[in-house]
Amino acid sequence: VIVFLVYRLRCVPRDAPNDPFFLGEPLSTPLFIMEDLHTTHLIASGRFGTVWKGQLSSVPVAIKVFSPAQRQYFTNEQDILNLPHMTHVALPKFYGAGERESVDGIPEYLIVMEYIESGSLTEYLRTHTLDWIKLCRMMYSAAAGLAHLHADFTKADKSKPAIAHRDFNSRNIMVKADLSCCLVDFGFATRIDGCHFYRNGQEENAEQTSLSDVGTVRYMSPEVLEGAVNLRDCEASLKQIDVYALGLVIWEMAMRCTDLFQGLTTPEYQLPFQAELGLHPSFEQMQVWVSRNKQRPPFPDIWKDTNQAIRALKETIEDCWDQDAEARLTAMCVEERALDMTTLWENRHKGTPATHR
Ligand code: ADP
Ligand code: MG
Numbered sequence: 001v002i003v004f005l006v007y008r009l010r011c012v013p014r015d016a017p018n019d020p021f022f023l024g025e026p027l028s029t030p031l032f033i034m035e036d037l038h039t040t041h042l043i044a045s046g047r048f049g050t051v052w053k054g055q056l057s058s059v060p061v062a063i064k065v066f067s068p069a070q071r072q073y074f075t076n077e078q079d080i081l082n083l084p085h086m087t088h089v090a091l092p093k094f095y096g097a098g099e100r101e102s103v104d105g106i107p108e109y110l111i112v113m114e115y116i117e118s119g120s121l122t123e124y125l126r127t128h129t130l131d132w133i134k135l136c137r138m139m140y141s142a143a144a145g146l147a148h149l150h151a152d153f154t155k156a157d158k159s160k161p162a163i164a165h166r167d168f169n170s171r172n173i174m175v176k177a178d179l180s181c182c183l184v185d186f187g188f189a190t191r192i193d194g195c196h197f198y199r200n201g202q203e204e205n206a207e208q209t210s211l212s213d214v215g216t217v218r219y220m221s222p223e224v225l226e227g228a229v230n231l232r233d234c235e236a237s238l239k240q241i242d243v244y245a246l247g248l249v250i251w252e253m254a255m256r257c258t259d260l261f262q263g264l265t266t267p268e269y270q271l272p273f274q275a276e277l278g279l280h281p282s283f284e285q286m287q288v289w290v291s292r293n294k295q296r297p298p299f300p301d302i303w304k305d306t307n308q309a310i311r312a313l314k315e316t317i318e319d320c321w322d323q324d325a326e327a328r329l330t331a332m333c334v335e336e337r338a339l340d341m342t343t344l345w346e347n348r349h350k351g352t353p354a355t356h357r
């Protein structure tokens with residue numbers, strides 16, 4: 001209870017521009033000259049485009065290429081990346097967007113951003129394990145990136161609106177060389193202001209738009225699966241949907257943390273619900289499992305509550321994926337908790353009666 005209270009007290013709203021990881025504004029709207037851009041090789045064929053590694057002059061970049069059929073995702077992603085105060089260590093640097101003709105004369109639309117070396121979090125966790133400190137750093141940076149997206153503030157006469165990611169999952173998180181996380185893929189992201197929200201740069205009416213139409217089925221929250229998103233405060237609702245997915249992502253990271261499986265082999269990487277529903281769960285299967293049966297990925301028995309650090313981790317994950325959307329933590333609160341958790345491993349036996357160790 002005391003640990004919980006301390007967390008709650010520390011979760012006071014913080015002025016986002018004072019965030020030490022906020023990098024300040026770029027000098028001008030990012031622009032580039034198409035002749036300076038060179039594509040080297042294909043990195044990934046995603047759902048809504050292909051991503052290439054390339055160079056802008058001598059700077060390594062990632063180039064996301066959209067076809068005319070995918071143009072709305074290009075417009076949306078560009079609109080989001082171009083908003084004021086989008087410079088943050090857990091978001092990719094945006095170098096600009098452009099249009100060119102492909103070899104067969106068809107237009108293609110490009111987004112040029114910072115190239116992130118170590119690939120997606122899914123791939124990283126598949127091939128690496130983490131220790132507690134690395135786990136905390138990853139958890140912290142993923143939450144910090146999401147908290148920055150969610151924050152709205154005005155600085156230097158420019159306002160950053162609140163942004164919901166709407167497709168938060170371990171494939172849309174990149175791992176940087178220092179093992180911190182960087183959020184990508186703003187194709188579904190939405191800027192929100194109370195109940196006004198904007199997609200592809202245009203205002204849309206929340207009442208007329210289903211808020212359950214996007215995302216990755218495996219990471220959909222119970223209210224999205226039920227089509228029961230609270231539309232009266234869609235700003236809060238969309239943030240709560242992102243935080244639900246953050247809980248699943250933290251579980252994925254924690255399941256690869258060697259310190260948490262002391263003496264035992266760390267299990268192979270698994271997607272959330274992979275053990276129960278396999279690699280391609282349907283919307284209906286997810287609906288039954290997550291929404292009706294209120295199931296979540298299980299915690300291993302070895303994660304004992306008598307260990308203060310493990311208890312804090314489990315509470316944080318559970319407070320992210322709560323069935324009741326309004327009871328979930330904010331991303332900023334997860335960020336603060338992750339920071340506190342770093343030191344908890346050292347103190348893990350303190351305050352626990354010896355008989356309960
Ligand atoms: P989609 O909307 O098609 O899912 P993403 O933006 O998620 O497209 O990109 C698809 C994949 O491309 C990602 O999962 C990742 O592996 C890779 N990728 C995306 N952005 C970057 C980047 N900035 N640096 C390195 N790889 C990236
Ligand atoms: Mg993606």
Ligand code: MG
Nearest residue numbers: 048167185187
């Ligand atoms: Mg996408």
